[in-house]
Amino acid sequence: MDMKKKIVVKFGGTSVADPDRIEKAAEKVIAEVKRGNRVAVVVSAMSGVTNQLLHYCAQIQSGLDSSDYDVVVASGEQVTAGLMALALQKRGFKSQSYLGWQVPIISNTQHGRARIQDIRPEILNVAMANDIIPVIAGFQGVTEGGRVTTLGRGGSDTTAVAIAAALRADRCDIYTDVDGVYTCDPRIVAQARKLPCVTYEEMLEMAALGAKVLHPRSVELAMGWGVPLQVLSSFGPQIGSDLPGTQVVREESVMEKQIVNGVTYTRNEAKITLVSVPDKPGIAASIFGPLGDAGVNVDMIVQNISSDGKTTDMTFTVPRGDADLTKSVLQRAPDLYVGYVGDIRVDLHVSKVSVVGIGMTSHSGVAKTMFSTLAQEGINIRAITTSEIKISVLIDEDYTELAVRALHTAFGLDKERP
């Protein structure tokens, strides 16, 4: 019985941006091995490489559904995997790179955005049992038919979590260019604190809301498989077992729950309002069905019954770049426009500010604190949505920083002054 812990460590693009950084990342892997752990490594492409490869593809054609597109793009992670294995070998450790097809990491056939279906970890387990450090190319898989796939956005984080799940690893460490998850964007709130611990659910809300530390897809997978995650900086002196980053864990593992753990924001929003829509069954489907078909990702949806009881105003947000598409889709939506003579109003100058915290499920008054804080600053709320662990408001974009800072202070998130 092997009593050593299994740790999966993943390095993102900036952490392996050049051979020099790859060597520094290799040192972190070795430090973890020297602590008596068995380590498997997952790597992204060197930063900039994937963009170069995409640019080549774009020069030839823009379609992304060809399996050959994936053949080109997957080469980026392949290079890093080989170089990382070389860096470990140079330091006297046994190591070997594994591409998606070599593990194999079986995916479906949706090229450019494939989903992992199965990982057969035997070859990795055998390697690790023989003190070989496997280095797995992230972001890529292989179909049952033997074609290379790529996993789309968040693909390398997803590979790391899926490998950790398949290996039943004790932990999955994600090395990135930030040193953890913060209560807020430190560029906006100087008083932002690093959180020692967040739940999967909080991380999901924060990631979806713009805290670009972990892709939601990888967090969902970790939550589903119960993989303990840890976010760490590639550039600090610490290594995974020093536990200096942010741990992402099950709710039960959080001993003392903060009411609110973070304030997040996104600027890239457009508010769409359909004025005086007929208030009848099926109206929501007639709006959001065509938008879904057109690939528009609708976020906040707010519906108010208007005073006459026959019509309603429907407000929702979309990514700002999709505002024109949204308008044209709605103007052509047949079910919507039977008898509809209302107006479509587009506001491109809004941002969304949210407070997130698993603790708010058991504490009342979070909404009240949020709304009164914004009122004291004279900030008008355009729309509100709530979930179990999140309250989001849509406000005028100009007030974003003001709102974020005021909420950060109001919820006691500012770090203690020394």
Added chain:
Amino acid sequence: MDMKKKIVVKFGGTSVADPDRIEKAAEKVIAEVKRGNRVAVVVSAMSGVTNQLLHYCAQIQSGLDSSDYDVVVASGEQVTAGLMALALQKRGFKSQSYLGWQVPIISNTQHGRARIQDIRPEILNVAMANDIIPVIAGFQGVTEGGRVTTLGRGGSDTTAVAIAAALRADRCDIYTDVDGVYTCDPRIVAQARKLPCVTYEEMLEMAALGAKVLHPRSVELAMGWGVPLQVLSSFGPQIGSDLPGTQVVREESVMEKQIVNGVTYTRNEAKITLVSVPDKPGIAASIFGPLGDAGVNVDMIVQNISSDGKTTDMTFTVPRGDADLTKSVLQRAPDLYVGYVGDIRVDLHVSKVSVVGIGMTSHSGVAKTMFSTLAQEGINIRAITTSEIKISVLIDEDYTELAVRALHTAFGLDKERP
């Protein structure tokens, strides 16, 4: 019964240097398809890419025996294969890329310089029978154990010839940055003519002697399997079936044999002379054994019995960069130096000039013409070696151009004046 001809076309690095050139190469493939042929494509890495990848590896470590080195380097051809398939698809043709492991191209386990052992062409045959143009990444293979290999120097040409042999192709067209094989280097002899046809043997001699059109390894393979080769320019308007390049064929296929088909030269030579070596059995082995062990590639070897009958002078050439290594190896060679008190002389200022021609086997007087031509120019010959289809002389480097031009004229190779 499929009556269509099968053609393998291979594009070298400068022919696929960027997406724009890849698209131009795709046009040549399509022209060949439109003539009613079935085409399989083999591609090199975009020029410069392999050097970049090698540089990354060198930054981390210099050893080339790791399988992960091959994982890094093989990515270059992978990118080109994907992009070429995309370029063909964009033009409405069915195409698919194939990496070494996907064909598969089975090699031995000598990473960095693997030899192809077997190609299982079924998947390619099925693709071609279904009007899919397969694009195979050159330079790479896979071991029976599933590790990626690279084939070393001349690897992509070798892939193309091996694929042609496995497919029993009617022809293998090598598109490169020259438009054929010339009677001499056109940079030195303005009157050099493009040869419509050379034999494998001549091509081998010319390639080994510095006419850098095809790597000898690929020519040997083509000769062994009887694959008709054709060398063409990627940058001219012509395509393979226009037959504008140089065909490389069996001797029997050459209707009218030129006596001499080419004059070649290499400057990168050093002449080593061991003066007064004991003339006894085993002496050659005691010299060239240690040199072979040290990886020194010895070329011309000339041995003369000296006047006293007890000692001999031994002269040979090595690549100029290996001259120092050669001297130090010989000074340490134990079997050689038992009782040897002679001198090792190194001349770094020599070049080798050769005339090559299948016709000289049936024509006397080639040697006489060569030596008298050089004598008329006042060029001293330092050493001579001969083979069935080649005569080489070692001369002072300063006379290289003069010798080459004089021989080109003497053997009637100058193109007719218009």
